[in-house]
Amino acid sequence: MVKRTSFEGDGCPVARALEAIGDWWSLLIIREALLGVRRFGEFQSKLGMAKNILSVRLRSMVDHGILAMAPASDGSAYQEYVLTPKGRGLFPILVALRQWSEEFDDHPEQIATILVDRAKGRPVKKLEMHAEDGRLLAQGDTMLKPRPAPRRRSA
Amino acid sequence: MVKRTSFEGDGCPVARALEAIGDWWSLLIIREALLGVRRFGEFQSKLGMAKNILSVRLRSMVDHGILAMAPASDGSAYQEYVLTPKGRGLFPILVALRQWSEEFDDHPEQIATILVDRAKGRPVKKLEMHAEDGRLLAQGDTMLKPRPAPRRRSA
DNA sequence: CTAAATGGTTTTATGATGCAACCACACAAG
């Protein structure tokens, strides 16, 4: 098999996430969906992508439980693609990608939009990672541990 | 041209980030690099990926300023791939991907590792987004604004 | 009823990926 290697059985949660949304288009589709896009044609025209690819990606994300097909919202008999909670949970990933570009892009003047606090219109701060007790953590303050064995009901 | 569409000129910072690290392997290479992997062979054996693909990806990330080639760290005359600050800046993206899997994966029992606070050994909290004044923000509390025009020196 | 827009699928061409084989260089032993 020369198939694209799948990470489905991999124990790394990063790989498992990439298995679902690690392709070239999925996160951009999610970006549009978070902005309120729901219709096939609207995704296609805003992203400028081929319709067959869009079709495959939408179906894949529906299979992964990221999007769901809803019968309609206006009167029309067409269907819509709406984000599930799992899909909306991708928002921090998009924010992290955005902030990385804002901080490190070689041509920041080409970045067209900024994410702001709706109430004040001011840019949001960088994502922060905290410990249970509230301490701010950097990468060096963390480590990976094997997942504790699933607790089995003791007879 | 049937080339894979490039997002290089796109104004969306998410698309610009994906242009650099949006392929199938790059983020996994970064994951290993953050864990201390530096040598070609070590990447190749840990990730189980084809050497030609690894070669292309490493070169691409060097070109993007995410990795740099360093002459050696032990005595050998070989080279090493080390993360630049731009590369280390990808850490929040990996954390976001990991936390998304932890929260939404359909088979969480297959997830092998958890990210913990090194000091206490306790799991880290979810990434948080805050406003300038410190308020915790959810997706609905934010919006996109066009980037302000670059301020030009007034004569 | 007819026409056009919507929401796709099919067809075909090409780029990307995966695997295996091959090769160049470093380094160590004899």
Place this chain on the structure above:
DNA sequence: CTTGTGTGGTTGCATCATAAAACCATTTAG
């Protein structure tokens, strides 16, 4: 110096994914 081995790649196919365009069914507009 010569041989041998490990590292760090490159090259050559075979296959898969992607892109563009054509095609089609259904829905909506007129």
